[in-house]
Amino acid sequence: MGHRYRLVRPSLADLLAGLERGPQIVTAKDAFHLAYLAGVAPGGSVVEAGAGSGALTIVLATLVGAAGRVTSYDRRGEFLDAARRNVERAGLAGRVEFRRRDVAQEGIDVANVASVILDLPEPWAVVASAREALVSGGYLATYTPTYNQLERTVRTFRSLGFDEVRASELLERSLHVGDGGTRPEFEMLGHTGFLASGRRVD
Numbered sequence: 001m002g003h004r005y006r007l008v009r010p011s012l013a014d015l016l017a018g019l020e021r022g023p024q025i026v027t028a029k030d031a032f033h034l035a036y037l038a039g040v041a042p043g044g045s046v047v048e049a050g051a052g053s054g055a056l057t058i059v060l061a062t063l064v065g066a067a068g069r070v071t072s073y074d075r076r077g078e079f080l081d082a083a084r085r086n087v088e089r090a091g092l093a094g095r096v097e098f099r100r101r102d103v104a105q106e107g108i109d110v111a112n113v114a115s116v117i118l119d120l121p122e123p124w125a126v127v128a129s130a131r132e133a134l135v136s137g138g139y140l141a142t143y144t145p146t147y148n149q150l151e152r153t154v155r156t157f158r159s160l161g162f163d164e165v166r167a168s169e170l171l172e173r174s175l176h177v178g179d180g181g182t183r184p185e186f187e188m189l190g191h192t193g194f195l196a197s198g199r200r201v202d
């Protein structure tokens with residue numbers, strides 16, 4: 001066609017930008033901070049619910065490395081299939097096990113994990129089960145779009161005796177870098193979600 005092109009290996013950012021989309025994905029700023037809050041580290045064992053489009057799954061599977069393990073739940077089969085395809089395309093399938101399960105109704109069926117991350121509408125319904133799944137010292141982190149959900153979730157953290165309970169939101173503002181005219185961009189994504197976390201300490 002008369003155009004030149006360059007071929008590069010896809011980065012994590014490229015993989016996330018090119019996902020097959022199902023449910024709304026978590027943004028990069030929130031995905032990495034959730035992983036930080038949940039203590040995700042190389043070789044770690046992580047539980048995630050729901051899998052959605054698998055964006056957070058790909059970040060978590062990257063961070064735990066080849067020796068780590070991510071168990072990812074979703075109650076909807078079609079979303080699990082899309083997330084599985086996205087994770088396979090990212091070359092991370094060997095680190096992730098997908099399970100179809102309603103974790104609010106049936107709970108989490110793995111134990112002794114270091115981190116649990118919940119991105120689903122009713123995280124408070126899963127907090128007790130997440131606590132059971134965690135090792136002592138392990139972290140639970142949640143992602144919710146509204147204050148109401150955040151408040152109910154944090155109240156449940158406290159009532160179940162979690163330590164180090166925190167809540168936050170991250171705002172990311174791009175800058176227009178001009179020659180002597182550097183300033184914030186006029187437009188920004190004003191709201192994504194609220195993050196909460198707590199630690200199981202026996």
Ligand SMILES: C[S@@+](CC[C@H](N)C(=O)[O-])C[C@H]1O[C@@H](n2cnc3c(N)ncnc32)[C@H](O)[C@@H]1O
Pocket residue numbers: 023024025026049050051052053054055056057073074075076079101102103104105119120121122
């Ligand atoms: C917003 S999406 C998650 C997006 C995902 N974190 C990503 O970055 O691609 C929420 C997902 O939670 C799932 N879900 C909702 N309630 C659930 C439950 N009780 N148990 C398991 N999955 C649930 C939904 O089917 C949906 O796929």
